[in-house]
């Protein structure tokens with residue numbers, strides 16, 4: 001037995017996102033987001049699922065807070081639904097929407113849990129999409145106004161903020177690969193969206209400094225690790241290109257004030273051009289208080305002519321895979337963290353998401369999700385190794401507190417430490433919940 005022990009300062013948390021858990025899609029003055037439109041369009045989401053009811057957390061938030069309290073976490077990361085608080089995307093603030101988050105925040109604080117708010121976890125108001133969405137540069141300003149309204153409403157009580165969740169998903173996965181809302185397949189659109197998301201991040205940070213000077217703000221890019229299949233130069237280069245797309249494209253602008261040259265030329269070869277206006281890079285690269293990292297998986301890849309934009313082909317060597325098909329690759333977590341530390345220096349890091357999809361059901365009142373516990377042990381061991389190597393980790397936030405609406409996969413994929421019955425909305429703690437509870441309580445676990 002080896003004990004993996006974390007420093008006393010380590011913050012533990014659990015995360016969710018508005019569209020994935022709230023439900024109450026037409027309640028309290030909420031207007032549709034791009035995810036309502038997308039999920040209600042046949043063929044986009046598995047089994048035709050949508051977030052109309054989700055986990056019904058809009059009504060059951062107190063029960064969720066009790067789950068968090070019993071879990072013993074320091075931090076709850078949740079997102080605000082922009083169309084719930086500003087239904088038309090700009091202009092009037094909806095008091096009923098604000099009141100919902102106020103109740104949630106009050107309840108968290110009464111129970112000794114620090115709120116961490118994500119401003120954008122993918123549910124853009126549909127009215128803004130009708131005006132071009134994130135492709136339209138005006139959306140950046142609308143986002144800054146929305147951010148200001150939220151700082152105004154909650155800044156006294158909430159000190160931890162995240163601007164944008166997984167900008168790669170909100171740009172390329174959504175506008176080039178067409179898997180997520182709005183479901184486009186247009187590289188130029190994706191490049192424009194990516195830039196505008198980063199700009200929106202910068203504008204929200206700018207306003208934050210004026211309005212919440214004693215708070216901390218960061219963003220939460222997703223990151224994969226690509227390991228070259230062989231020592232051949234072409235395999236290395238293929239992995240570099242893929243990593244530049246998934247990682248550097250969203251981190252270099254923020255921490256170095258530049259976009260990777262190689263990728264700009266690959267995009268240009270495919271008739272997609274970066275449109276940067278004067279001052280943009282300064283806005284994007286202003287200092288932030290922490291970097292969030294969402295890590296789930298990685299893979300071994302090799303060069304393959306003609307395979308996608310970057311000619312990198314993943315090789316499915318003998319990894320275990322989670323129930324969503326993502327390889328369990330904790331070594332990649334360690335490598336990614338040390339790589340990011342080398343590249344971007346001493347910026348403190350929160351693991352803003354890590355977790356696994358396993359679809360265990362309730363049997364005799366128990367959900368025995370041992371593979372999720374194994375996954376968490378491996379990844380927390382890798383994290384601990386990274387910390388020992390000097391990577392400045394502030395905290396670890398589990399995805400997810402609850403099973404929830406898993407975007408294009410609908411309800412078919414479960415990431416929660418708590419099982420949700422989608423007919424009755426009943427919550428059942430899984431074995432991984434109890435394991436995480438012990439780990440959070442002890443600040444150590446055994447392998």
Ligand code: NCW
Nearest residue numbers: 017165166169177179294353399406407
């Ligand atoms: S879908 C996704 N996730 C999951 C989601 O529940 C959460 O809201 C996200 O922050 C778990 O964590 C993130 N990430 C997208 C992964 C990329 C899928 C790549 C598909 C390639 C075609």
